[in-house]
Amino acid sequence: MDIFQKCRDFTEARDAQRRGLYPFFIPIEESRGGRVVMKGKELIMIGSNNYLGLSWDRRVMEASINAIKKFGTSxxxxxFANGTLALHEDLEVKLxxxxxxxxxxxxxxxxxTNLGAISALVGRNEHILTDRYNHASIMDGIFLASGMKxxxxxxxxxxxDPENxxxxxxxxxxxxxxxxxxxGVFSMEGDIVKLPELRKIADRYNAALYIDEAHAIGVIGDTGRGCEEYYNNICSDLVMCTFSKSFGSLGGFIAxxxxxxxxxxxxxxxxxxxASMPPATIASVTKALEIIETEPEHVKRLQQIAGKMxxxxxxxxxxxxxxxxPIIPLIIGHNEKTFLFWKALFENGVYAxxxxxxAVPPDRSLIRTSFMAIHTDEELDKVLEISGREARKLGII
Ligand SMILES: Cc1ncc(COP(=O)(O)O)c(C=O)c1O
Known part of the structure; x- marks a missing residue:
């Protein structure tokens, strides 16, 4: 047996492709804000983490273009070496x-960010307590720490479950x-961590508290500052977040x-x-942060949409x-039915x-829907109408 035998034996993806039930790696041919074109068809996009729609904000796009003109593309x-720009440090002060x-x-x-921060912080014979539904990057940070130390x-x-x-x-x-x-907000189920209880436990047992706000900043709290604001300024010791979601860009930070x-x-x-975040990306995040700080209406609209959906x-x-x-799972609990429902949504003009x-326990397979502040009420009503109709046909509801 050679090292590649397992690759030849892996046929699940090809089988699903043959049956027209393969939902992964489908290229987007065009993006139009709340809509995309895939396989030549326009779809309402309810599968993006671009919660505030800022990757489409003209000012954010212009900031990226200007940074390229000044600093190039990379x-x-x-x-550590030649990859720190004044732009990085300016963004870090603002964050x-x-x-x-x-x-x-x-x-x-x-x-x-999770890989680096966790593997740097946690050492030999030290304890890390991690929620079972935490993002894979947290687990991988732990694996890197274990592998190194x-x-x-x-x-x-x-x-x-604070009691557990x-x-x-x-x-x-x-x-x-x-x-x-x-x-902070769990990425698959859209629920919010019980931060006050965790803070008390951390204090009682002399532990540090690290919160991943990837799906919380720009999403919850009156001004989009995430879980700490949502719970009236309960503090964690370290806040981590990505820029690939509400900030509409790429990258991450720890504070x-x-x-x-x-x-x-x-x-x-x-x-x-x-290599460090490229100039266009830092500039887009800096502009997105300014918009989040000065225009609370985007966060408000997102929260209103979450309630409606x-x-x-x-x-x-x-x-x-x-x-x-705005992360709303439609829990089906059956892989085949999940794929069939996904396909029905796709064929009727909705991408989720x-x-x-x-990624989730086998009895919790689901369609993950996630909404953006730029979705119109008309798009949202259409999503509800199509989801209801197709789910009824499949006996899901
Ligand atoms: C909770 C959480 N943390 C970290 C990450 C990793 O962020 P990125 O995709 O921006 O690298 C993700 C991405 O899905 C996430 O959901």
């Missing part, structure tokens, strides 16, 4: 102010270093106390050994779990994302 180097932290550090992707103590607690977290953490030696890591950020800066391998799907009879945000195991 930094061609790591932040620290926005999150109310002392310092911030940008990475080239959100994935690398050996015997990191990993504890996975039940999803958004407490029963796990209370059994650990009080004097051994610990960190609790959680998503916290100066010495902690400085340490991450010097020990995060994904920061040191990868949660009520709409619920009254049609969908199981939407405990969704509280199917999510099956291992």
């Amino acid at each position: 930094c061609s180097g790591s932040r 620290a102010r926005f999150t109310g932290k002392k310092s911030a550090l940008c990475f080239t992707t959100g994935y690398q 050996g015997s990191v103590k990993i504890h996975r607690y039940f999803h958004n 977290l407490e029963s796990v953490i209370s059994r650990l030696p009080i004097d051994e270093p610990k960190i609790i890591v959680t998503d 916290g106390d100066e010495e902690i950020i400085d340490y991450i800066k010097h020990f995060a391998r994904p920061l040191i050994f990868s 949660i009520n709409g799907f619920k009254s049609l009879g969908f199981n939407i779990g405990v969704a509280e945000t 994302n199917p999510v099956i195991s291992p």
Whole structure:
């Protein structure tokens, strides 16, 4: 047997393609704000994380173009060496102010932010407590820490279950270093972390608290500042976020106390050994941040849309779990039916994302819908009408 045998044996994707039930890697031929063209067909896009629609804001696009004219298309180097522009540092100062932290550090992707920050911070014989539904980049950060340093103590607690977290953490030696890591808004189910309870547990058991705000900043809290604002300024020790969602761009950051950020800066391998965010990207994020800070109406509209769609799907009879945000799962709990429903939506002019195991437990396969502040009421009503009609045909509702 050679090393490639497993590739030849992997036929699931090709089988699904033959049956016309393969929903992944479909190229977008054109983007038109809340709509896209795929396979020559215009679809309402309810599968994007561009929550505020800012990747389509003229000012954001212009900021990118101007940065290219001034600095070119790439930094061609790591932040550590020739890859730090004044633009990076300016953005970091603004992000620290926005999150109310002392310092911030940008990475080239959100994935690398978790990978780099977690693997830098967690050492041998130290404890990390992680929600079972946390994003894969958090787990991969833990794996990188374990691979580099050996015997990191990993504890996975039940999803958004402070009681279970407490029963796990209370059994650990009080004097051994610990960190609790959680998503702020969970990426598949759209529910919000119980931050006040987690803060109390962290304090009681001498643990640090790290929150991934990828789907929370720009989405929840009166001015879009995420979970901390949503809970009236309950503080975590470290806030992480991506730029690929509400900021409509690419990259990520981590914010916290100066010495902690400085340490991450010097020990995060994904920061040191990868080229930095390119000029166009930093400039777009800086402009997006300015818009989020000065134009709260986008966040308000998004929150209004979330309310409308949660009520709409619920009254049609969908199981939407405990969704509280513009991420609304339509839980089907059956892989084949999930694909059939995805296909029916696609054929009727709606693009959403199917999510099956291992991204979610096998009995929770779902269609992940996510909405943008730029969706019109007419588009939203159409989505509800098509979803209801097609789900009824398949016996989902
Ligand atoms: C909760 C969470 N954290 C981190 C990431 C990684 O961010 P990015 O895709 O911007 O690299 C994602 C992306 O899906 C996410 O959902």
